[in-house]
Amino acid sequence: MIRAVRVLPPLLLAAALLTGCGTEKAGPGASGDSGAPADPAELASKAKALGIAPEMVYVTDAPGFTLAQQSVGVQGDDGFSASYADRTGAVIHLYTDHLRYAGQHKYEVSEKGCVVWLEGEGGVSGAVLGKALRAVHRPTAGELDTLLPTPDPAFTDDQPVQRGDLPTNGDGGPPDNSVPTPGL
Template structure:
């Protein structure tokens, strides 16, 4: 039985923990790269000596998430912050991300293979490169803000991308189990004997 006195500190922390959910801000690393600050390899992430992270590593991290590096686009919208936990896959190998504002408004960005001709209602679509479409829509967002966010769609700089991608997976040593025999097929011996 949990005594009320022991549970009280946890109950007092609960509102603070719930408030923190979804408010994670990504370090954008200074926004877009300056013009001429790097070159963009075919389909990959823009390279820059000041990025601190290799473009090939960023591409590998994207591919590990199931995202094609050439389909990663972001936007700039005044008053909106990228929600790092929203970064994910859209469609087969596309990219999706959401931005939030203090007033509860949310912008959604989806980048996939396709054409702006197939733009669904409620979204503003841009075709930055033939065969790639970026859709921007929102909740509690004025139409001009959505259009402005669609007009500001761009490829992220390496620093910007590194700021919101999950960290690269690290190799871990295998777990050594003490209940596995060193002989036979290695299956645990669960025998209990007679009457078991």
């Protein structure tokens, strides 16, 4: 079975180039916080725990849209992605990556090697996408708490996760390879 791939109309796609990625001043966010910039050490700790380069973390504000926390993650090798949804099911996707991104979109080159772009789906108007694009900024302290989880200090890459549900010896019993007899 072949699935048809839907391509978003050009009006719903927007690209923004932010020169000097990681150096922009944070503006007040939709979370209502004071707009104080996020602590760089805390941002670095949280981002690196997820495999994201700290200078790639950005947020946006769009009227009626809220961050879908489960959408936050890595874009490419160490870029960033997040999605914002409204009550109607419309979604704005925010992506950042190094300029080596070579997809269907074309971007101008930035002197600092970072690009931020937005894509809309599910009825996001060009006007709303434009407002969200102009509102892209580095996270404030309040936004960072919502955006990225605090890393668990007990977890490190060199320690395997302890499940606790497996028996200490063997696999918990001999395998049952019997075949049931029909009708019995």
